Amino acid sequence: MTEGVAGPGLRARGFVESQKLANPDSPRPVEPGAAPPPPERKTLSRWIPALGVIVAWVVVWYLTDGKDTLSLPGVARTALHDDLTEINNDLLAGRDTNPVMLFTGALADALRSLVEMMQGIFSKPNLPRPVPEIGWLGVTACSTYVALVVANWRIALLVLASFLSFGVLGFWEQSLDLLIITGISVVIAVVVGMPLAVLVGTSARANRAITVVLDVMQTMPTFVYLLPVVLFFGIGIPSAVVATLIYALPPIVRIAGFGIREVPTTTIEATDSAGQTYWQRLLKVQIPMARKTIIVGLNQTILAALSMATLASFVDGPGLGKPVLAGLRINDVGTAFVPGALIVVMAVMLDRTTTAASERAEKVARGGGGDPRTRRILLIGGAVVTIVAVYVSRTYVDLARFPENTLGSRIADVVNDVMDWITGTFSGATGAFKDAITNGLLNPMESVLAESPWYVSGLGIAALALVFGGLRAMITTIICLAGIWYFDLWHDAMITLNMALVGTVLVMILALVFGVWMARDRRVDLGIRPLLDAGQTIPPFVYLIPVLALFGPSRFTAIVAGIVYAAPAAIKLVADGVKAVSPTTIEAGRSTGQTTWQEITKVQLPMAKGSLVLATNQGLLYVLAMVVIGGLVGAGALGYDVVYGFSRSEAWGKGLAAGITIVLLGVMLDRITRAAADKRRDDPGPRRAFFVRLPIGPPK
Amino acid sequence: MTITSEGQETSTAESAEPALSVRNLWKIFGPRADKVIGTPDAELSRADLKTKTGNVVGVKDVSFDVAPGEVFVVMGLSGSGKSTLVRLLTRLIEPTAGTICLNGMDVTSASEKQLRDVRRKQVSMVFQHFGLLPHRQVIDNVAYGLEVRGVPKKERREKAAEIVDLVGLTGYEKSYPDQLSGGMQQRVGLARALAGDPEMLLFDEPFSALDPLIRRDMQNEVIRLHSELGKTMVFITxxxxxxxKLGDRIMILRDGAIVQIGTPDEVVARPADDYVKDFVSEVPKSHVLTLKWVMRDPRPGESLEGPALPVTTIVRQAARAAIASDHPIRVMDGDKLLGVVDEDDIMRVVVAEVES
Incomplete structure (x- = not known):
């Protein structure tokens, strides 16, 4: 007990104590004597060397313009392309002997008969019956009843109105076919995807492995799936289902897996400590807690399936995509408009129904869901009405086959008139805008990219990859460029790349303006976000219709469609990134007296850099996907090569080469931007999973 | 480890078989963790080991016993390995080396199934961030442990309802966790741990996330439950x-290793090193120390007429008697005179407190 003795020692101690009291929270060093972290080398801004590369490139282009561009005329093919066609022919010839082809053939037959059976029930005459087993009235009643059971009466009304619009506008059969293809694909996607999602959610190793595969799958523009799928499954229904399935699988695996993985460790630990088994943990803890996220994944899978099922009309898949495609091919906006609008109706219907169903499930799980007796009466009454409707629709022809009317074609005519008027009236403005972008941005960049000798462009791209993404990104880039060179479509690839780049620049301008605006003003966010949600719900194919009407068939049309397609995701990413900047930091900045402009440029945007890079990544991939589809409407280059490959059997090889080139471009752009995002260690936000489409809904 | 000297072992003076017995327990995180123990590397400091091998020591050669019915507190700063230690006890984290015996059963070599049985019936745990299931009502959260055991629904709900009453949550059975305050959520966590009627409760900083008043309530709740149910408790804080306040004995950890084990007054009165000393320097000693630590032998000729107090009396409680009496207080262990304490001795403790 020496403390009682006063003296100089005590005074010194008292001083130390008071220092401690002054700062009671100061962390004690956990590891005394540990060295401070080494100072980081301040790196040069990446834009300075990037500018250097570009200037050098432009100078070299000026001197060598038009040399060694490896340009290949639209219908020309090289020996390599013919070799690829040969491979295709061999595989087709070996259809009866090759085990892989036999297997896919059997699978194709099974899928075809499944779809045809469903068509016989819902949409097509089921011979010898002159009409389907269940007529339109029965189908509409069933769907409305299902909506009533899983969601609520408002959704039931929406479903009822949607189904009636399918019939009234004259596309009953195509609409039902599209729903059948989408439905079958979604069911298979869930059956295959949920076990994978559980793997992704519970095993770090499986997560890494599966993520790599999903990344590649999702870097591929939709269009590119179709060629190989057709090779193995043949033109028509089976290819439509398989392509849709492949495209719809990643969202459920990724998002549901993400949800399972994000269940808090504390909860897992707490319930583990109660002695639960693996299955108890999975079924009682992980899946219930991830339920909301799993349903988001299901919603995304459904919408992805719908958009791909539409696009599958390229391979003669049944559904609403066919009339749209027919309209686009002959540049007839009116014809494409009505089925396009119905696709949007269907997308909104499916989206709203799944969302409302999940909300209802949540409410019921929490003991809500309204008075059980009223509900029981409602359900029984609805069931009786539905059964009667099904019965009479089997008995009376008019209730089985939707009565013909001319409303659809009249709307098409009106739309054509309106479009003529718009193009007549605004062609000056749209033309000027088109020319400004084409001459100001598109053409000069295209000259430098595509009209430089191929080795100059390659070197330039690799150097930029090094600057923005680092060494590993550069190596990937060089490998991709070598592949592009090998497939003999260098010049087309550069043109497509240029379109993607120009589109992305414009997307990012939109994203910055609207994203920052939304992040800073909640009312703007509330106003714009529903539009963005709607934009994300609509299958991309449909975008082409209005854009084509406004700008006519050209490169520019494809770019605008790409921008419309990519902007919602990019704007949301930027808005959420800027919004995630901690309010404390902003307050601290304000207390120093910064202006609004300074706040945006010196605090919010630098701190949201991770999101900006991610938005760029997504923008590039979205625009690339759309620009390729734009091959249909005069965008030329790789997209056209793919379409050409579909239409001419002797050009199949060139189409495949174009498809592979598109994938290589996608992988290259993805790797560079992703490496750029990873290099940002000052990004404070959590890493967002790539490719998880942002949840649709009100702002956080 | 030399600090856990023989002298302090005596405070484990229970003759019964310990409820929990931990011997030479190690946890090393990192590649080839098991290759470190037994080599000279094991003696390195945490930071050095990290730079040399890339491994991080979580728990370093820890041994202790907990007697049945005892409240054993493990304390240390963040990063001292205390949360790792408590997770090793039921192998929520797998130990690298060492043995853990629960009522004579070796947990470290138990099979999956045996381990599950231990978790289901013998040991329950309460967590800092509660770890409740947000999609279940309070009653089903509490019943979760019984549910995984396979107890039928009616029976487990009855049992859970009892426990809900016991922790003072009557009326909240049908609520969901997000409708409750932090303190109430932790009561649910506590109820869940109690529902399986375990022999031992583990607490991992259960009240750190609560505000001070609620924390005090919850501490009193634990004291009440301990006196009512008499469970063995290992409490991390x-x-x-x-x-x-809570501990029968306290074990202080630093960088994964034991610095001191002792009763609260031992730790305050005789800190094992400067680290512990620094820790306890702001504790009001007169509230913790017993007369054992301030008494002295009677001086020759000193009066022995003063009042007698048991040796376990807290200094603060003895102060009034000391001031009121003209004679020194006699400190007794039963009938045996151990020493005396006068006003000055007590004032010395109080003054030291004020000056520090």
Missing amino acids: HDLSEAL
Whole structure:
């Protein structure tokens, strides 16, 4: 007990104590004597060397313009392309002997008969019956009843109105076919995807492995799936289902897996400590807690399936995509408009129904869901009405086959008139805008990219990859460029790349303006976000219709469609990134007296850099996907090569080469931007999973 | 480890078989963790080991016993390995080396199934961030442990309802966790741990996330439950006053290794090193120390007429008697005179407190 003795020692101690009291929270060093972290080398801004590369490139282009561009005329093919066609022919010839082809053939037959059976029930005459087993009235009643059971009466009304619009506008059969293809694909996607999602959610190793595969799958523009799928499954229904399935699988695996993985460790630990088994943990803890996220994944899978099922009309898949495609091919906006609008109706219907169903499930799980007796009466009454409707629709022809009317074609005519008027009236403005972008941005960049000798462009791209993404990104880039060179479509690839780049620049301008605006003003966010949600719900194919009407068939049309397609995701990413900047930091900045402009440029945007890079990544991939589809409407280059490959059997090889080139471009752009995002260690936000489409809904 | 000297072992003076017995327990995180133990590397400091091998020591050669019915507090700062230690006890984290015996059963070599049985019936745990299931009502959260055991629904709900009453949540059975305050959520966590009627409860900083008043309530709740149910408890905390309030004995950890094990007054009166000393320097000693630590032998000729007090009396409680009496207080262990304490001795403790 020496403390009682006063003296100089005590005074010194008292001083130390008071220092401690002054700062009671100061962390004690956990590891005394540990060295401070080494100072980081301040790196040069990446834009300075990037500018250097570009200037050098432009100078070299000026001197060598038009040399060694490896340009290949639209219908020309090289020996390599013919070799690829040969491979295709061999595989087709070996259809009866090759085990892989036999297997896919059997699978194709099974899928075809499944779809045809469903068509016989819902949409097509089921011979010898002159009409389907269940007529339109029965189908509409069933769907409305299902909506009533899983969601609520408002959704039931929406479903009822949607189904009636399918019939009234004259596309009953195509609409039902599209729903059948989408439905079958979604069911298979869930059956295959949920076990994978559980793997992704519970095993770090499986997560890494599966993520790599999903990344590649999702870097591929939709269009590119179709060629190989057709090779193995043949033109028509089976290819439509398989392509849709492949495209719809990643969202459920990724998002549901993400949800399972994000269940808090504390909860897992707490319930583990109660002695639960693996299955108890999975079924009682992980899946219930991830339920909301799993349903988001299901919603995304459904919408992805719908958009791909539409696009599958390229391979003669049944559904609403066919009339749209027919309209686009002959540049007839009116014809494409009505089925396009119905696709949007269907997308909104499916989206709203799944969302409302999940909300209802949540409410019921929490003991809500309204008075059980009223509900029981409602359900029984609805069931009786539905059964009667099904019965009479089997008995009376008019209730089985939707009565013909001319409303659809009249709307098409009106739309054509309106479009003529718009193009007549605004062609000056749209033309000027088109020319400004084409001459100001598109053409000069295209000259430098595509009209430089191929080795100059390659070197330039690799150097930029090094600057923005680092060494590993550069190596990937060089490998991709070598592949592009090998497939003999260098010049087309550069043109497509240029379109993607120009589109992305414009997307990012939109994203910055609207994203920052939304992040800073909640009312703007509330106003714009529903539009963005709607934009994300609509299958991309449909975008082409209005854009084509406004700008006519050209490169520019494809770019605008790409921008419309990519902007919602990019704007949301930027808005959420800027919004995630901690309010404390902003307050601290304000207390120093910064202006609004300074706040945006010196605090919010630098701190949201991770999101900006991610938005760029997504923008590039979205625009690339759309620009390729734009091959249909005069965008030329790789997209056209793919379409050409579909239409001419002797050009199949060139189409495949174009498809592979598109994938290589996608992988290259993805790797560079992703490496750029990873290099940002000052990004404070959590890493967002790539490719998880942002949840649709009100702002956080 | 030399600090856990023979002298302090005596405070484990229970003759019965310990409820929990831990011997030479190690946890090393990192590649080839098992290759470190037994080599000279094991003696390195945490930071050095990290730079040399890339491994991080979580728990370093820890041995201790907990007697049945005892409240054993493990305390240390963040990063001292206390949360790792408590997770090793039921192998929520797998130990690298060492043995853990629960009522004579070796947990470290138990099979999956045996381990599950231990978790289901013998040991329950309460967590800092509660770990409740947000999609279940309070009653089903509490019943979860019984549910995984396979107890039928009616029976487990009855049992859970009892426990809900016991922890003072009557009326909240049908609520969901997000409708409850932090303190109430932790009561649910506590109820869940109690529902399986385990022999031992583990607490991992259960009240750190609560505000001070609620924390005090919950501490009193634990004291009440302990006196009513008499369960063995291992309680992790970084809060010294909590440790002193609840603990029968306190084990202080630093960088994964034991610095001191002792009763609260031992730790305060005789800190094993400067680290512990620094820790306890702000504790009001007169509230913790017993007369054992301030008494002295009677001086020759000193009066022995003063009042007699048991040796376990807290200094603060003895102060009034000391001031009121003209004679020194006699400190007794039963009938045996151990020493005396006068006003000055007591004032010395109080003054030291004020000056520090």
